[in-house]
Amino acid sequence: MRIAAVDVGSNSIHMVVVEADPAGGQRVLAREKAMVRLARGEATSGEIGPEAFRAGLEALGRMAGVIRGFACETVMACGTAALRDAKNAQAFVLEAEALGLPIQVISGEEEARLIHQAVSHAIPFPQEPVALVDIGGGSTELTWVQGGRVAASISLPWGLQRLADAAQTADPPSAADLRHLRKMIRRILKKARKDLPSELPEPALILGTSGTLEDLARGAAGGRAFTLEQLRAYALKLWRTDAAQRIARLGVDPKRAEVLHVGAIWALSLMEWLGAPPLRHLPVGLREGMIWEALKHGGAAIPPLADRRRASVEHLAARLDPDPGHSLHVAKLADQLFEGLQPLFELGDTERQWLAFAARLHDIGLSVSEKGHHKHGEYLVRNAALPGFWPEEVDVLAQVVRFHRGKPPHHARHDGFRALAPWHRQVVRKLAAILRGAVALDGRRRQAVRNLSLEISDEVLRVRLEAAGDVEAEAAAFLDKGALLGTLLDRRLEVAVG
Structure with missing residues (x-):
């Protein structure tokens, strides 16, 4: 094959x-x-x-x-x-x-999962804790592994090129440029810590993938594993030269010469954040x-055909959804929220499909009982035959349906959520937050909120509603039920009509 x-x-x-x-x-x-x-x-x-x-x-x-x-x-x-x-x-x-x-x-979470898969087939994981780090151009994926098992995973929407564009350093860079970059990175990592479990294993080794870390390994240690001190010394050389000198004197790839000094500080900051273990580069990746x-999966491309998956969801919904007009409208609003939030949440095509499917199925638990229908919905999704879905995907869908209302997901309090892989927990949090907001905007099942758009600043997520008639109750419900969105985005929620 x-x-x-x-x-x-x-x-x-x-x-x-x-x-x-x-x-x-x-x-x-x-x-x-x-x-x-x-x-x-x-x-x-x-x-x-x-x-x-x-x-x-x-x-x-x-x-x-x-x-x-x-x-x-x-x-x-x-x-x-x-x-x-x-x-x-x-x-x-x-x-x-x-x-x-x-x-x-x-998504960033899927990147982390596939990179972990590549590394796990490249080398045997040591028993002591390790961290996997992949620095791309637009994002950075980190995964903590202990005893061969994944303990936590996170995708940061900051990679080498995105950091370099945001930092806008001079050529050669100045001391003020370095202070500005360090301050920006401290803010990024402080926010990232909120999305991780309170207790994480401190890695004894970092396994790094990506071209950025390969170039840093070559410059800091002749292509071998490098320590924090070796990288700090190499970063100093990069910051004391301009792009042309980095090529001529330090042998940096011309296509990375303008930005590698930023990558060195990003990698240095990540090493410090992880407890300063040595970093070993591996020549594998996504x-x-x-x-x-x-x-x-027997040679199957990822994921299986969308039309087969859609048909199995519609078959289940046709049997059990008491109000398809509401569910379809919620799916539409959820998709509009997804599209506006995609750059912040770092989600992809598969997660967009999962959200649509979960929105379509979120109320099927009403066929059992109105009380606790989100829990009944979880059970029905988990035990339904859904052709075209892999078992781990069914688990994700069931959890998004479970948390479309009620208390937000928490790994210490909810067994089904805790059983998910760490990268899927992150996805469920994001998708459930979006779905909760969409459900709130059609809480009276009148489809009065016709469409929505988002305005996003560093401090505020403003949802602008296009509505037919009075939607004051829907706006208030969004501010209440959409609180998880504000928590995940670290932004204040506002709603405007018109």
């Missing part, structure tokens, strides 16, 4: 083609990499720039030709932070599909995780 995986990252696009035997052995047939920097400037413009847009499609066209030449049975292409966030991402995805490479945009995911 021949499998091709394409990782459309915010800095680089990677392709690998492998031939796999029934026992899971792999022979690499082709590798290709193109550093196109899709995320460059996105933090300020909100879009993939025209030069990167063209370069990205040219790279994908070349890779599609290579893949066709190997006649691969399974072809997967996954897009990460740049395609989660850019306003013109859909245009890029459509043009890539015309080239023969349909791209599935994945694309290898995609290959292993396909092999785990």
Whole structure:
């Protein structure tokens, strides 16, 4: 079986083609990499720039030709932070599909899961705690592993290019630039700590993936594992030179020379935050995780066909949903919330589908009893035959349905939620928060809130409602039931009509 995986990252696009035997052995047939920097400037413009847009499609066209030449049975292409966030991402995805490479945009949590999968097949995990760190162009994924088991995972919407765009350092950078960057990173990591369990294993080793950490390992320790002190010394060299000197004197890749000094401080800050263990770079990443995911499911691309999944959800809803008009309207409002919040929540195409399915099914528990119908709904979803869904996806859907009302999910109080993998807990929190808000906006089941849009600042999430008639009760319900959204986003909620 021949499998091709394409990782459309915010800095680089990677392709690998492998031939796999029934026992899971792999022979690499082709590798290709193109550093196109899709995320460059996105933090300020909100879009993939025209030069990167063209370069990205040219790279994908070349890779599609290579893949066709190997006649691969399974072809997967996954897009990460740049395609989660850019306003013109859909245009890029459509043009890539015309080239023969349909791209599935994945969430930060899914990135972390697939990277963990790649690392777990590359080396045996030691018994002592380790942390996995992947620094991309638009996001950074961290996973804590203890005794081979995942303890926690988080995706931060900050990668090398996004930090560099936000920091806007001079060339060469100044001491004031460094203070500004450090302050910004402290704020990012302080917020990130709120989203993690109160007790985390302190890692004895960091396993790093990604080109940024490979370049830092090469510069700090000749390509070997490096310590905090070695990275600090190399960071000092990067900050004392301009981009041209970094290329000529330090041997930095020309395409990373403008930003690697920012990456060094980001990696240094993460190492300090994790307790300052040494970091070892591994030459694997998202694309290898995609290959292993396909092999785990018999060579199937990820995820299975959406129409099959949709049909199984509709079949269940047709039997058990007492008010399909309400559920369908909630699904519409939830999708509008999802679209506006996607850059902040770092979610992807699969999570958008999960939200739509959970919204469609959120009230099926009413077929059992109105009291506790969210708990009945969880049971019905978990025990329904849903063709097209993998078991872990059914568990996620059941938990989103469970927490569309009532107390928010908590790993210490809710057994079903605690049983999820850490990256799926993060997804359930986000999707449940969105669904709770959407349900509140149709609490009287009148479909009076026709549409919504979002205005987002550093301190406020303002939901603007397009309504027919009085929606004061719906607005008040959103501020109450949508409180989880404000908590996750660390923003105050406001509602405006018109």
